Amino acid sequence: MDKAFDFKTAQERWYALWEASKAFEAAPESGKEPWSIVIPPPNITGNLHMGHALVNTLHDVLTRFKRAQGFDALWVPGTDHAGIATQMMVERQLKAEGTDRHKLGRAAFEQRIWAWKEKNQGAIEHQLKRLGCSVDWTRNRFTLDPSLNRAVRHVFVESYKAGRIFRGPRMIQWDPTLQTALSDLEVKYEERKGKLWHLRYPLADGSGDVVVATTRPETMLGDTAVAVHPDDARYQGMIGKLMNHPLTGRQIPVVADSFVDPAFGTGCVKVTPAHDPNDFAVGQRLQLPSITIIGFDAKMTAEAGEAYAGLDRFEARKRVVADLEAQGFLVKVEDYTHKISLSDRSGAVLEPLVSEQWFMDVKEAAAKALEAVRSGAIQFTPEHHVAVWQHWLTNIQDWCISRQLVWGHRIPAWTCASCGELHVEMEAPSACCTCGGKELIQDPDTLDTWFSSALWPFSVFGWPDKTAELARYYPTSVLITGYDILFFWVARMAMAGLTWTGQVPFRKVYFNSLVRDASGQKMSKTKGNVIDPLEVMEEYGTDALRFSLAIMAAPGTDIAMSSARLEASRNFCNKLWNASRFVQMNLDESVTLETEPEFGEAEFWMIGRLREVLTATTKALEEFRFHEASDLLYHLVWDDFCATYIELAKVQLLSGTRAQKAAILHFLDILLRALHPFVPFVTEEIHEAVLEGRLPKGEPTLLAQRSWPVDDPILRIQGGDATIIPRFQTVLSAFLHLKAEGGVDPAKRVAAFCSLLELEPFTEALKSIARLESVTFSKDDPSSPTRTVAVVAGGTVALELAGLKDPAAEKVKLEKELAKLEKELEPLRARLADESFVTKAPEAAVAKLRGQAEEKEQRLTQVQALLR
């Protein structure tokens, strides 16, 4: 083995071997209990970013853990067509080539995107492999696959028949840049500094006027009323009167509706049903006419009047304000900060427009999803996301599912050219069922990307067919995803799953954290603080990246990714590598896992540690406490195995028996199996270097196929004195401490004394680790004018410092020690003297404290004796 782990070659090598050996493929015939998870399908446009790295690392840790536990673990991979994102990408390419999708035509454009998809899909898949994801590639899916398309059409057609999908004119959020409708979820609100214009509208009978306040004066061209609150005393006499529209000359009524906030502006607002969601609602309630003055291109329509038609909406705003001012209708202008709605995708200012779109009524499904979480059929970690879930699902609105895009699932609806009859069918009808007309035109729109994503957990298994896979692997065991897509995806999967399969799509949901930069800032391209996981894997190794993500993945808190953390993880991999290297160097060929091991105190202690930590690690993983699991293993390897056990075993190993070497081989084997889910590459590499040829017959040669070690028979062995190694550690560090404090060169060997007779078997270890000349064990007081002494729990230790020793310094040292003990004892004595504590606190707590106090009192007495 080399001196350091070369992750670059290992990473490339092992993934290919894992794949070739079918280590990640599900085994439906195995008779094992199934455990399944589906990947949150990354966009085909995408590159692996830190969010993907985190979510997929956690998936992989869990999948490898479950596979090792003996489940038939299946992780289904796949990619998402990502409607808008992908189409935008290709459109950008076209623009660079001096053309666009309209010139190209729909069919050619769609072809072009497919070509792009074929070319680029491999990138994200390759990156998942680099991350070590143990997915079953034989079941790779794409959201536009024919089988998934069939599922989409099935849901669409059945929902339509049930009346849950319908088409109609509604006010939607229109993205003028992308030229498509969006769902409410795709709208982002941003605070902008703007103006509040106060406009004067004169009453038609000349009896006065009212002043309305607006942030969008250009829409006044489409006003069909002015509204006041029905209880507003100021305007009682005006309700029902007509007024002259300042610019169009139309007469519009003053109406009353309780949506008006009397405290806002003048308490009197203009009503533009065609261009504002609230006004649209008022218009519906009061049967007001609706005048569309802004078109889908965000330019003023002919309805806006000759003076404005064709103007961009923002240009029109300036013109309207200028005209109003010129004619004396502008009362005043105030600075005003308000929220505007932007497209989450293009960033364009959205235009609320009335448009013919497809909608899905999800109220019934939402009720089911609410109940599933309420009843515990779906469990959230962290739980606090339940509150948000409930709020959103109880207030859910119809979902606008149609998009004016080319890239996506085409809506399975055809209109008869002759009679206008609408046909919603699985396949294109050959003739109109009403008039027999042969010309049927398919709806040009496609579905919101999330429509197909919602079906993902069961469409990947061949639904709507009742496949064997569906029966075996659905519902999936867990869903791991970011809370940012709680509504977009998680809620919709829950609703779709419950509606169409009658089952929850997943039993548990773990919401992973957000990965931020080293100072806790959100990563963004504009800030330039993006940490690229591909570069990290290049520089620190995939295992270091994975371990860093896992150890920081405390539920409910964000992750601050830093080079310091990555270095720590890389160093950990190196530590594991070198510990293994040490073991490997000291083994003879004849030692295998079948060699009968021999256990001494150190081994019994190590077994105890392994048993304790692996039990805790298993529990932590079952409960998604990835950070705890990784932290436990980190310290097990570094502190217990390397710093304590190996240091102790060194003395034996250099001259040890095969039986002793078999013990350490077992320990390493167990550690590798436990760490493999977290750091698969380095552990697999070590496994080959150390365990090859030493595994029992029939045992898989790949670590990726071996079992989770918590039930290893070795761990059931009990024996020895569990307190002896901790006592050894205390004495060892006391020697080292005395050496450092006495100013002794660490390399200088001095004579040592110890009153803890039970540690005599560890003489050689003490000598070698603390670099002592000798250790003399005796009950007698070891203090002398030439020695330095320390009192530890259970006895005293001393070092011979002839020539080096300063008696005055020794006294000062002991006095300091005395003071320290007194100070530590003070609160202990006080609490033990407290009647209410002793009587009311649980016995264990009192006993623990008493033990601590006794130990300190004993040391205090001994230090006092030394000072005499």
Add this chain to the structure above:
RNA sequence: GGGCGUAUAACUCAGCGGUAGAGUGCUACCUUCACACGGUAGAAGUCCCAGGUUCGAAUCCUGGUACGCCCA
């Protein structure tokens, strides 16, 4: 305006009723035969503030303050 989350060592974070931990950084020392991507010793904290519950609160409750996120 409503909801949620977070405030702990210089930094990034664990802990979440029994009296404070990790990683990194810092100081001093050590190239000892797995590892300097290492080892040893050490310094470093009104656990945001104010009340309350409790024998006991960083931890639970109430109210503030600051920051972040989500929904109107």
